[in-house]
Amino acid sequence: MGKVYLVGAGPGAADLITVRGARILGMADVVLHDALIEPELLALCGQARLVAVGKRCGRHATAQHFINKQLVDCARRHAVVVRLKGGDPMLFGRADEEMRALEAAGIEFDVVPGITAAIASAALLRRSLTLRGVARSVAFATRSRAPESDEIRAQVEADSLVYYMGRDSADAIAAELIAHGKPAHTPVAIVEACSTPRERHTSMTLDQMAAGAARAWFDPAQPSLLLIGEAFRALLEAGLSPEVRQALQAGRLAA
Missing domain, CATH: 3.40.1010.10 (Tetrapyrrole methylase, N-terminal domain)
Incomplete structure (x- = not known):
């Protein structure tokens, strides 16, 4: 043997x-x-x-x-x-x-053991999955097959939520999270092909992902990861105008 x-x-x-x-x-x-x-x-x-x-x-x-x-x-x-x-x-x-x-x-x-994609993606984004006063809990998840299950509620409660294998159901994931109480303006960071020469990333809000923004961005040939939570807000705001950034910070506008 x-x-x-x-x-x-x-x-x-x-x-x-x-x-x-x-x-x-x-x-x-x-x-x-x-x-x-x-x-x-x-x-x-x-x-x-x-x-x-x-x-x-x-x-x-x-x-x-x-x-x-x-x-x-x-x-x-x-x-x-x-x-x-x-x-x-x-x-x-x-x-x-x-x-x-x-x-x-x-x-x-x-x-x-190996380095999982969530940790590598956080390193690529230069944003910690945990953040004092903002994110004290982290959940790694795949999409639940039962939208009304306790799994969804537990995912909503996590401060930082990382979805594996979520590319083809990104719209549905976002809609389910919003329906179960996750704020629509919650930041989302998406990382593709992390640590390879093909790596890239983008940011959007949860309601934008529910409306299909992620689907339009994805390369279907590459592996991807969805990182959701306030720990990623700085990435979202980095490319916005000062007026939009101020409105987002005040919670008055979903990007």
Whole structure:
């Protein structure tokens, strides 16, 4: 039996993977990797057999049960198997299912954390997710499948709210948050392809996102993140005229 490593690749840039993650990639016999892993990261494991098992919204994807089976099969044939996941394996990465499959097969595994996209995006924006007197709580979320559930109410209560995989439902996310009490003028920062040469970002208000402003801006080929909350107001106001900025600060106008 070999050993499986669930390695966090980080947000994209090859030099943002951990030292431990890079070292294990250099030892790997086979690497099962997500779709969004940058080529520069895969170059760190040039000796390994590469197997693409990623999932992309709206595209053909490898079923999770088949990924689990591949991990088990590879561990029975190779000494070092890496499951390379974007960001951190333990956040929206289906890591639990893979770990339970490995446990059931009696295969040893280890988890190597990675920098998740929310933290990397906050660094790119130069805006902390927490801010004294403004943001004391942070929630990482995906869109709830039940708009009236407690999940939505909990997300509304978070001072800083980060949505993963929210590109295709950004309008609906904003509308649901407003309907459950989030102020319509709440700032939203959107980051695409964080830490890669393609990275870019924009800002808008929650009601603008509900009206389709984000949909018009997105590049559907790039991964994106929605960061919502007063901690990002300075980004929103930076490009506004003094009159509009003053009105926003007084709470009289939604950008």
